[in-house]
Structures are given as C-alpha cells and as structure tokens.
Amino acid sequence: MPVLNSAVSVLGQSLRETEDQLARSMMEGGAPPISCTSGTNGDSPTNLSPLDCSKAVRLLRTANAQFIMDLIDGELKFGSAPVRTCFFGLGHTNLSADLDSMAGFINVANYANTSNLLQAEWGTIRNIRFLLSSVGSVTPNASANGQDIYNIFLPGQESYDMVDLDGYSAQFIYAPPEIASPRLRLYQTAGWKMAQVFNITNTSWIVNLRCTLAVAL
Amino acid sequence: MSTQICTGFFTNVASTPFFLPLEQQINEFSLRNLTRSGVTAGGIAGALTSTRIVKAWFNPSVMSNGTALIEENGTVVGTLAPLNVGNLAQNGFTVFNAANQSVGAVVAIASFTPGTTTVWTTSTPHGFQIGDTVRVYGLTAAPQFSGLAMTVTAVGSTTTFTTLLDSTGATTSAGSVVRIGNFLIPTRTGVYPENRVIAKITNANPMVITLLVAQNYFPGNVVTFSMPSKFGMPQLTNSLSGLPFQATVISAVNTVGVQTVTVAVDSTNFGVFATNSVVGGSNPGHWPLAPAFPMSFPTLVPDGEGNTNNLSAFGVLPTPLPYGNQDVLSFAKQNNGYNGILIGAGDGTNASTTGGIIGSTIDVWEWRAITSLQQFP
Numbered sequence: 001m002p003v004l005n006s007a008v009s010v011l012g013q014s015l016r017e018t019e020d021q022l023a024r025s026m027m028e029g030g031a032p033p034i035s036c037t038s039g040t041n042g043d044s045p046t047n048l049s050p051l052d053c054s055k056a057v058r059l060l061r062t063a064n065a066q067f068i069m070d071l072i073d074g075e076l077k078f079g080s081a082p083v084r085t086c087f088f089g090l091g092h093t094n095l096s097a098d099l100d101s102m103a104g105f106i107n108v109a110n111y112a113n114t115s116n117l118l119q120a121e122w123g124t125i126r127n128i129r130f131l132l133s134s135v136g137s138v139t140p141n142a143s144a145n146g147q148d149i150y151n152i153f154l155p156g157q158e159s160y161d162m163v164d165l166d167g168y169s170a171q172f173i174y175a176p177p178e179i180a181s182p183r184l185r186l187y188q189t190a191g192w193k194m195a196q197v198f199n200i201t202n203t204s205w206i207v208n209l210r211c212t213l214a215v216a217l
Numbered sequence: 218m219s220t221q222i223c224t225g226f227f228t229n230v231a232s233t234p235f236f237l238p239l240e241q242q243i244n245e246f247s248l249r250n251l252t253r254s255g256v257t258a259g260g261i262a263g264a265l266t267s268t269r270i271v272k273a274w275f276n277p278s279v280m281s282n283g284t285a286l287i288e289e290n291g292t293v294v295g296t297l298a299p300l301n302v303g304n305l306a307q308n309g310f311t312v313f314n315a316a317n318q319s320v321g322a323v324v325a326i327a328s329f330t331p332g333t334t335t336v337w338t339t340s341t342p343h344g345f346q347i348g349d350t351v352r353v354y355g356l357t358a359a360p361q362f363s364g365l366a367m368t369v370t371a372v373g374s375t376t377t378f379t380t381l382l383d384s385t386g387a388t389t390s391a392g393s394v395v396r397i398g399n400f401l402i403p404t405r406t407g408v409y410p411e412n413r414v415i416a417k418i419t420n421a422n423p424m425v426i427t428l429l430v431a432q433n434y435f436p437g438n439v440v441t442f443s444m445p446s447k448f449g450m451p452q453l454t455n456s457l458s459g460l461p462f463q464a465t466v467i468s469a470v471n472t473v474g475v476q477t478v479t480v481a482v483d484s485t486n487f488g489v490f491a492t493n494s495v496v497g498g499s500n501p502g503h504w505p506l507a508p509a510f511p512m513s514f515p516t517l518v519p520d521g522e523g524n525t526n527n528l529s530a531f532g533v534l535p536t537p538l539p540y541g542n543q544d545v546l547s548f549a550k551q552n553n554g555y556n557g558i559l560i561g562a563g564d565g566t567n568a569s570t571t572g573g574i575i576g577s578t579i580d581v582w583e584w585r586a587i588t589s590l591q592q593f594p
Contacts, residue, residue: 025554029406032443035513044364044511063459139405140320144363144511146354146393197552203441203520204461210513 007190008172015170015192019162020135024090026198027153027160028137031208034059039214044144047214048095048152050104053126056154056209060087063204065156069129075112082112086129089209091152092136096122097215099130128154143212152209159205160198168195221588226251228259229562229575229582234346236313236401237584238557243312245587246558248273252580253290253565259581267293269565271300273574275310275558282319283344285309285574289567301567307344308561308573315554318405321396326353327376328391331384333503334370337394342375342570346562348473350398350430351380358390360510365414367429368400370474375570381416381429381476385503399559400431400473407554409433410519412443416476417502418450418490418515422483423467423531426517428476436533438466439523440480443516447509449492449501452484465523467533478517481528558586 034056039046046052067085074082083106099105099122107123108114120131130152137151172192177185200206221241229235249272251258255265272288280286284305291299325340337353345351349369356363367380398404404411416427434440441461442453453462464480489501498509505512525533565576 022552025406026408029404029408029411030519031412032441032518033412033513033516034443034445035511037511037513044360045513046511059459061459062456063461141354141395142352142364142366144354144356144360146323149364203518204459 004174004188004190011172011190011192015194017135019170019194019196020133022196023160023162023198024135024137024153026200027090027155027206027208028139028151030200030203031151031153031155031206032203033151033208033210036209036211039211041212041214042145043147043212045149045210045212048098048102048209048211050102050126052209052211053089053128056207057087057127059207060154060156060205063156065159065205067127068155068157072111072113077112080110080112081106083124083129084127086124086127087154087156089128089130089152089154090136091130091132092138092150093132093134094138094213094217095130095136095150095152095211096132098211098213099123099125101215139210145212147212149210149212152211154207154209156205159202160200162196162198164194164196168193170194170196221590223586223588224584226259226581226583228261229560229580231579232347232562232577233575234308234348234399234401234562235560235575236399236557237560238555239586240556241586241588243277243558243586244589246275246277246310246312247585248560248574249583250580251583252578253576255296256581258583261579261581265293265296265298266290267298269576270305270567270572270574273305273309275312277310277312282311283307283309283561287567287574303567305567305572305574306569308346308563308575310574311559311561313402313557313559315403315405315407315556318398323393323395326356326390326392326394328389329359329384331387331389333383333385334379335382335384336373336377336379339376339378339394343378343394344375345369345372345378345396346399346573347372348400348431349396350400351378351394352397353392353394356390356392358388359384359392359507361505361507361512362387363392365429365514366397368431368473368476370476381427381474383417383503386500386506387504388507402557402559403553403555407552409551409553410438412519413517415442415448415515415517416504418453418484420484420487420489422485423479424464424482424484424487426478426480428478428517431473431476432469432471432478432517434466434469434471434478434517434519436466436468437522437525438469439463439520440466440478441518441520443513443518445513445515447491447493447495447498447505447512448515449488449490450484452487461520463520465525465528467525467528467531481531481533
C-alpha cells in the first residue's frame with residue numbers, strides 16, 4: 001500500500017502538469033501576442049523590462065480586464081513591500097534569473113504578507129505576480145537572433161475557461177490484482193484519465209507577452 | 218509480445234507530401250505504389266512506369282527521419298520491370314510526434330531578392346518542400362524580418378525557395394533559416410485555429426488579409442487583430458476603449474501560395490498597412506523597413522465562430538439554409554495534436570537531391586504500419 005500511496009502522489013502531479021500543458025498550448029495558440037521592446041539585450045523580442053510589463057498591463061486594463069489578485073497592504077516589517085493588485089504572469093522557470101535582476105522586482109520573500117502564496121509564485125513587478133513552471137511556454141529559436149522566446153501569459157478574470165465532458169473530469173482509477181491480472185494476480189494498476197479542453201473566452205482580456213533572456217542559461 | 222498491423226490506402230496529391238495521422242506507436246512502416254506498379258486501384262488506372270519508387274520501408278528505431286529504404290522500378294519491358302534497391306536520403310518518411318516536434322538543421326541564407334514575394338537563396342542545399350514552414354533569423358541587414366515563420370510557396374532550386382513575405386524596398390541580407398514544420402502536420406500548440414502573422418492587408422471592400430503561414434480559417438470564423446502601431450491600420454485595434462475589433466471570415470483560400478482570408482470589413486478608408494512614423498521605417502503596403510525594428514508582429518487572432526446571416530452585402534448566403542449558421546460555438550477551439558507519419562514528395566525517384574517518395578503524378582498507395590506490442594500476461 002505504501003507503493004500505491006506514492007504512486008497516487010506522483011500520478012496527481014502528472015495529472016496537474018498535463019492540465020498545465022494543455023492550458024499553456026491553448027494560450028500559446030490563441031492569446032494575442034505582444035513582444036517586449038524595452039529590454040537591453042538587442043534581440044527581438046528583447047528581454048523582459050519593467051516598462052514592457054507596464055505596457056502589457058495597460059493593454060489589459062484598457063480592455064477592462066479584471067485583476068486576479070487583491071493588493072497586499074504594506075506592514076511595518078523590515079525589507080517588506082506592499083504588492084499592487086495584480087494579474088498573474090504565467091511563465092517558464094528559466095525566467096527566474098531575469099526577474100531577479102530586474103530593478104524594482106519584489107521577491108515573494110519580501111511581500112508584506114506571505115500567507116496564501118502559491119508554490120509557483122516567484123515575485124512581482126508592475127501589477128504582475130509571476131508564477132513560474134518548468135512546463136511554461138517556450139518557442140524554440142524564434143527570436144530575431146535565433147534565441148528561444150519565452151511566452152508569458154497574462155490572463156485577466158474570466159479570460160479563459162476549462163470545459164470537461166460530463167463525468168470525464170479528472171478521474172483516478174485503481175484496479176486491484178483481481179481485475180488488473182485476474183489469472184495470476186501478479187500486479188495492480190493505477191492511473192488517471194480526463195476529457196477536458198481549455199479555451200480563451202475573451203481575447204481582449206489575455207495577453208501573451210513574448211521575451212527573450214538577458215541572463216543566459 | 219505481439220504485433221498489430223494496420224493497413225489502408227490513400228491517393229496522393231501530385232508533388233505534395235502526404236500526412237497520415239496514426240495514433241499507435243510506429244515500429245515499421247511500408248508503402249507500395251499500386252499505380253506505378255501497374256495495378257489499377259482506387260479509380261486510377263495502373264501504369265507500370267520506369268524509374269519510379271514503388272516500394273518504401275522505414276524503421277524509426279534504426280533510420281533517420283526524412284529517409285527511406287526504397288525499391289525503384291528499372292526499365293519496363295513489356296509487363297514487367299526489374300527492381301533496384303537503395304537508400305533515399307531526403308523526402309522520405311518522418312515520424313511525427315505532436316508532443317515532441319523536431320526542428321530541422323540550420324541552413325545559412327546567402328541573400329534574398331526583395332519583392333512582393335521574397336526569393337531566398339541559401340548557401341547550401343536547403344532540402345525544403347513546398348508547404349514546409351520555415352523560420353528565418355539573424356538577418357543582420359534586414360532585422361525586421363528576423364524571427365518570422367513562413368510557408369515555403371515555391372522551390373526554385375536546391376538553394377532557392379519563395380515565401381509570401383512582401384520585402385519590397387528592403388536591403389538584402391545573409392542570415393539563417395530552419396524548417397519548423399509543414400502545413401500538413403499539426404503545429405506545436407496542438408490547437409486549431411491559432412494565431413497567424415499577417416503578411417499584408419488590402420484597403421478594399423471586403424478586406425483581404427494575406428498570411429505568412431498557410432492558415433486553416435473557414436467562413437464563419439470570427440477573428441480579431443493584434444496590430445502594432447508600426448504596421449499602421451489603427452482601425453483594427455482600439456487603444457482607447459480596448460474593445461476588440463472583430464470580423465467574420467466570409468471566404469478563405471487555404472491553398473499554399475495563396476493563404477488569404479477575406480473578412481466582412483470595408484477597409485477602403487483605413488490606414489495603409491506598414492505605415493508608421495518611424496523615420497525610414499514606413500513602407501506602405503509592404504513590410505516595414507529596417508529602422509522600424511524592433512517591433513511586434515501583426516497577428517490575426519482567432520476569436521470563435523459567428524453566423525453567416527448578415528453577410529448578404531458581401532454575397533455570402535446563409536448556410537445551411539434557411540437560418541444560416543445559428544448553432545455557433547463561440548470561442549471554440551479544437552485540439553488537433555495527433556501523431557502520424559509524413560511521407561515526403563520529390564520527383565518520385567531516388568535522385569540525390571530532387572528525389573522523394575511521392576512524385577508528380579496522382580497515384581494510389583497501400584500503406585502498412587506495424588506496432589510491436591509489449592504486454593503482460
């Protein structure tokens with residue numbers, strides 16, 4: 001049974017990462033793209049800069065996209081800072097060094113209030129809180145200089161949704177030896193299945209902010 | 218251990234690769250050209266033909282993508298032809314995994330010839346086929362084109378190919394190009410429809426949009442635009458209210474080399490494409506010039522599906538009658554991320570540079586895919 005418990009944990013991660021990948025690909029195919037142009041690495045798109053973040057937020061707010069996260073008030077804590085109302089920026093973990101080196105970037109450790117943080121959250125700048133994942137979107141060798149382009153998706157509220165068939169949302173299925181190998185009862189199986197699709201509901205409320213890296217891998 | 222064999226038939230389009238979607242793992246794949254072997258099948262008369270590939274075999278475990286072990290007819294004598302065996306080095310089989318798409322080898326661009334379409338010249342044989350999707354980059358003297366993905370619309374020689382990029386007025390440049398796909402196979406996002414970079418837009422009624430990569434839009438689709446200021450046409454965005462400019466597709470020509478989408482919009486008095494205020498960067502009606510670099514690309518963004526009831530002014534009758542496309546599924550997307558095998562096209566022979574499995578004739582093929590299945594008792 002400990003083996004099964006461990007398998008359940010890993011399968012759960014597998015399921016959620018697969019969902020992430022499906023949502024990522026859907027956004028990559030249909031979120032309106034804008035390229036960073038204010039960075040300093042000489043590529044096109046450039047590396048991410050605070051001004052590019054502001055431009056993306058401006059685009060979303062002008063379209064009346066609603067923020068995802070409420071502000072975090074400032075508190076009397078050394079080294080902490082308030083956090084603006086924010087959109088989430090969904091990106092790849094390779095962006096972490098670029099974010100760290102950006103003037104004005106606030107790491108999650110410096111939030112005035114660190115309760116209710118998501119594990120993937122890296123920090124914030126200019127009304128964007130960045131969630132980084134190893135399955136974040138990368139378009140290989142697509143920049144003007146042939147470097148990888150990192151797609152950062154900024155969804156506003158209700159900008160995309162998930163549709164699942166009746167009875168076919170994520171299911172964990174365990175088959176004991178009596179079912180999985182009835183003749184000799186040698187093994188049992190565990191797995192998951194789902195029938196889900198992600199979908200952009202309003203193209204004005206989501207942006208794909210494209211950038212390259214300033215800090216080489 | 219057991220084996221599953223799947224078989225079927227298809228008829229190719231002349232000189233065009235063929236994509237066969239297959240769900241299963243492919244351990245072996247083989248083809249027979251029935252038509253060129255003299256067999257009448259699928260409504261096409263058999264014609265035993267000299268110097269044509271009639272059998273091809275592929276094992277992805279031991280062979281490189283793009284190749285094939287082939288058997289080619291020798292000179293026909295009466296009703297028989299001898300067979301010659303050889304290795305086809307290009308335009309063979311490519312097993313396609315939607316979740317792990319391969320990128321081709323980098324090929325150096327020596328120059329390009331600016332014009333309403335662009336002819337690219339490579340330093341070494343490029344190996345591209347019509348319909349391939351390629352990406353150019355590192356164009357130091359023409360950086361405004363760097364990063365663009367485009368469909369190959371013509372192959373002039375082993376070292377030249379054409380795309381629909383309107384580079385009129387640009388300075389030629391060296392650079393690099395890489396093959397990233399083909400219009401027949403699903404793109405890496407695995408969804409349909411998806412964003413497409415715009416090559417040009419007319420000022421006309423109705424408005425016609427040409428796309429750099431062959432598209433898959435259809436009448437009734439609704440689209441919006443991501444139109445950077447350096448590409449003019451501010452009417453296609455709304456920077457004050459942020460409300461989307463939506464348009465319904467009334468016709469689309471998905472053919473490689475045409476790649477147009479016509480939308481129910483009168484753009485006669487709109488701004489002119491690629492008009493901007495950058496000194497030396499404006500190039501009305503074509504692609505912006507180098508001083509406009511860096512920039513975002515103009516993009517046609519899919520925005521769902523509409524009905525066709527209000528398009529009579531554009532000569533579009535509601536279909537299906539009498540109520541048109543009422544059963545719309547707004548913002549719909551389809552996942553088309555399937556696997557399969559791409560069968561290359563060339564001259565239908567084992568020639569060293571122009572060879573390929575599918576030739577210039579329309580033939581009927583029998584295919585066979587073998588899956589070695591590992592299973593427990």
